[in-house]
Structures are given as C-alpha cells and as structure tokens.
Amino acid sequence: MNYQQPQLRRMLAAEYVLGTLQGRARSRFRRLQARDPALRAEVRYWEQRLAGLNGGFKPVPPRPVVWAALDQRINANTVVPLHRAPRGTLWRNWAAVSTAAALLLALGLWQQMHQPPQIVTRTETVRVEVPVPAPMPYVAVLQPAKSEAHWKVSIYPDKGLIKVATTGRYAIDEQAKSLELWVVAADGPHSLGLLPASGDGEMPMPPGLKMDGDATLAVSLEPHGGSPTGKPTGPVLLAAPAVRPA
Numbered sequence: 001m002n003y004q005q006p007q008l009r010r011m012l013a014a015e016y017v018l019g020t021l022q023g024r025a026r027s028r029f030r031r032l033q034a035r036d037p038a039l040r041a042e043v044r045y046w047e048q049r050l051a052g053l054n055g056g057f058k059p060v061p062p063r064p065v066v067w068a069a070l071d072q073r074i075n076a077n078t079v080v081p082l083h084r085a086p087r088g089t090l091w092r093n094w095a096a097v098s099t100a101a102a103l104l105l106a107l108g109l110w111q112q113m114h115q116p117p118q119i120v121t122r123t124e125t126v127r128v129e130v131p132v133p134a135p136m137p138y139v140a141v142l143q144p145a146k147s148e149a150h151w152k153v154s155i156y157p158d159k160g161l162i163k164v165a166t167t168g169r170y171a172i173d174e175q176a177k178s179l180e181l182w183v184v185a186a187d188g189p190h191s192l193g194l195l196p197a198s199g200d201g202e203m204p205m206p207p208g209l210k211m212d213g214d215a216t217l218a219v220s221l222e223p224h225g226g227s228p229t230g231k232p233t234g235p236v237l238l239a240a241p242a243v244r245p246a
Contacts, residue, residue: 003032003039006141006241013042014245017050037167038141041152045139137163140217140242144170151195153181153217155242160205162192169198172221177234180226183209184216184239194226195219215242 003009015021016029033040135158143150149168156163162181170179174197182189193203218239220232227233 007243009039009042010139010243010245013039014046016043017046038143038150038152041165041167045152136245138211138215138242138244140240142217142219142238142240144219144237153242155205155211157205157211162203162205164195164202165200166196166198172197176224178222178224178226180220180222180232182218182220182232184218189218189232191227191230214244216240217242
C-alpha cells in the first residue's frame, strides 16, 4: 500500500480520529505517524475539524423503571448477612425477598406498559436550530524532493483565506529568493502568494479567483518578493493536487 497517496492519507487520518480504524491497521498507522510529521499534521487537522461534533449530543436520563430493573439485577446476586441464621433460614428469607422484589418490578412494568397516553397541550412555539456545517477547505501537502520541509496548505474559498502550516525549513537565501505558491487553472497558473520558508502563516486569496472542483498547486523559486511578471519565472520545485474532502 502506497502511504504517500494524499487521498489515502486523508482517509486513514479521518478514520483514525473517528475511531473506526481498529486492530493492526490502527497500530500500523500509529507507527507511520511517529516518523511522518505531515501525517501528524493531517491527524491534527481532522481532530480540529471533528471536535465540534462532541457538543451536539445531550445526555438523556433513563426512565425510573430502567433504574429499578438495573437495581434488581445488581442486588439479586449480592448477599450480605448481618447475623448468623440457622441453616436454610437465610436462603428462605432471601428467596422470599427476591420473589417480592420481582413481583413489584413486574407490576411496575405492567403499569408502565398499560397506562393511557398522556396528552400535553403546549401553546408556546418551539424553535429548532439545525447547525449548517461550514464548507470544507481545499487541502494539499507539498513536499519538495530532497528536503525535509513540507507545507500543509488549506484554502478556504468561502472565507477568501489561505492557511499554511510548515514543518521543517526549506534552505534558501531569503534575502535573494522567495518561494511562490500557484494554483494551476485551465487558463494557466495564478499566484496565491509567497510561502514561508519556515513557520506558519496566513494570506488572503487573490480577488476574483475561483476554485472549481479539484485543483493543482505548484511552488516555484522566484526572485525576492515574488515573480515580477505574474507568471512563474524560476524553476518549479513541485506540484501536488489540492482536494476538497466530501
């Protein structure tokens, strides 16, 4: 299995965070994380993305009859004698108590099942708010050949925002050169801005730029401050797909 495929890595990271990745597959994924910083960054992304789901569930208390049934099951097998009784007396007494408790429980269950439905008339208006999930960003992991540095790029078209998380450092003379990020469209490459050689950063999307379907991102080495022509002028260091998870 090729663990460098971006789509496979995203899928495994999401399953790991959700808890559906089990057994040997989960153990193997943990070993991969230990030596793959980009995979750890992918896991952090899904943890942040899915953390909001925990707040959507409210505890529902069980009905009293359920607690009664649990109490009967727990205490049915627990005998704590307070004093020594003659042989056979203790067990006869306990059997009588257990039988009475079972009869009471059965009576309670019968009443619960046969009581008439309660009709409650309410005049107030009930407001139901359905949360609308925010659109998923386009995500790409960019790693130049023969370099430990890589960038996780997240593009939010609805917010007009690009976020970059950098692992490691790409060795360039930052006083003379810049790393420029491009999106490759049908009409050619469009600059998204300059990538940090190290550390994280944010930058606005160029005005009017639209993202339709999956896209391809590329990084070129340019003079300090970026391309003077609006198109790549230096060598293209890498290209990778940017995918929007469904």
